[in-house]
Amino acid sequence: MSAESLESIAAAMIAPGKGILAADESSGTIKKRFDKINLESTAESRRGYRDLLFSTPDMAKSISGVILYDETLRQKTAAGVPFPTYLASMGVVPGIKVDAGAKALAGFPNETITEGLDGLRERLIEYYGLGARFAKWRGVIDIGAGFPTAYAIHANAHALARYAALCQEQKIVPIVEPEVLMDGAHTIERCEQVTNDVLAEVFAQLHAAGVRLEGIILKPNMVISGKQCTQRATPAQVAAATLRCLKRHVPGAVPGIAFLSGGQSPAEAALHLSLMNASKNLPWQLTFSYGRALQDAALTAWGGKSGNEAAGQREFARWARMNSLARTGGYQAGMEQQAA
Numbered sequence: 535m536s537a538e539s540l541e542s543i544a545a546a547m548i549a550p551g552k553g554i555l556a557a558d559e560s561s562g563t564i565k566k567r568f569d570k571i572n573l574e575s576t577a578e579s580r581r582g583y584r585d586l587l588f589s590t591p592d593m594a595k596s597i598s599g600v601i602l603y604d605e606t607l608r609q610k611t612a613a614g615v616p617f618p619t620y621l622a623s624m625g626v627v628p629g630i631k632v633d634a635g636a637k638a639l640a641g642f643p644n645e646t647i648t649e650g651l652d653g654l655r656e657r658l659i660e661y662y663g664l665g666a667r668f669a670k671w672r673g674v675i676d677i678g679a680g681f682p683t684a685y686a687i688h689a690n691a692h693a694l695a696r697y698a699a700l701c702q703e704q705k706i707v708p709i710v711e712p713e714v715l716m717d718g719a720h721t722i723e724r725c726e727q728v729t730n731d732v733l734a735e736v737f738a739q740l741h742a743a744g745v746r747l748e749g750i751i752l753k754p755n756m757v758i759s760g761k762q763c764t765q766r767a768t769p770a771q772v773a774a775a776t777l778r779c780l781k782r783h784v785p786g787a788v789p790g791i792a793f794l795s796g797g798q799s800p801a802e803a804a805l806h807l808s809l810m811n812a813s814k815n816l817p818w819q820l821t822f823s824y825g826r827a828l829q830d831a832a833l834t835a836w837g838g839k840s841g842n843e844a845a846g847q848r849e850f851a852r853w854a855r856m857n858s859l860a861r862t863g864g865y866q867a868g869m870e871q872q873a874a
């Protein structure tokens with residue numbers, strides 16, 4: 535089989551009407567999700583939950599790709615088919631989270647640097663052999679009094695660019711994810727200012743590292759009020775500020791932008807995406823790469839109980855469909871209630 539080009543993999547990831555499911559929760563994060571439904575996190579409960587999601591009827595109509603975690607990439611469906619093989623057989627591109635998490639940045643209290651570059655080339659070679667065609671690396675930028683610092687932004691952008699160059703060398707499309715967190719009481723204006731600084735530095739570093747922009751997907755935060763901010767920006771303001779910020783920093787050579795949901799409710803995340811996609815003449819595809827906004831309702835409906843699998847799948851399918859509508863500006867608030 536000839537290797538697909540980076541451009542053709544990226545095109546499949548941002549196919550019309552579709553977006554990406556982030557199901558790459560690390561063992562620590564999935565345990566937190568399972569704790570909420572009183573389910574013990576074991577290799578088998580994690581496998582069973584991912585199997586439930588991936589075997590949702592018609593998933594491939596609205597999901598173009600799935601980001602997996604190392605353990606999940608090596609696990610199998612109930613019928614014994616490796617997950618990457620199963621997903622690819624449905625036309626869903628398998629991807630892999632390759633960063634090793636955000637760790638304390640020495641000398642910069644409150645800030646983190648994402649680790650995982652050592653040995654990354656060898657891991658990418660193995661992941662490609664296991665079927666992964668794209669990867670994800672998340673740099674985390676927190677907003678608070680006196681931070682982010684320019685140094686933390688630079689260090690995270692530099693790591694993202696080194697990761698992206700390694701991925702492209704191995705014919706894997708890098709999802710470049712610089713996430714400005716929603717945590718805190720900051721205003722949307724402050725989020726916009728920080729997101730501007732972060733994206734400017736990320737694209738400077740990608741350029742310096744020789745990364746081919748046609749073969750990446752950007753996964754940014756939306757420009758949004760902090761969770762504890764009392765002056766909430768309206769959905770129209772979020773859409774306008776996010777587009778303004780992206781237009782200033784993301785070259786048209788980038789084929790697609792796939793947002794993270796970052797703690798927004800499923801309805802907010804779908805509405806914001808829909809409002810942005812109602813704008814005409816955008817240079818890139820705007821889609822979703824949601825974790826919580828696609829999975830939260832499914833996890834609650836399933837509750838970890840056998841017999842509830844179909845209920846969980848219905849919720850996942852519902853939010854996947856709503857976001858599929860948002861790809862063309864067709865989602866409106868409350869629509870999910872009619873769509874059983």
Ligand code: 13P
Nearest residue numbers: 556794795796824825826
């Ligand atoms: P959320 O949509 O839950 O933010 O997760 C997306 C993701 O992949 C974060 O790295």
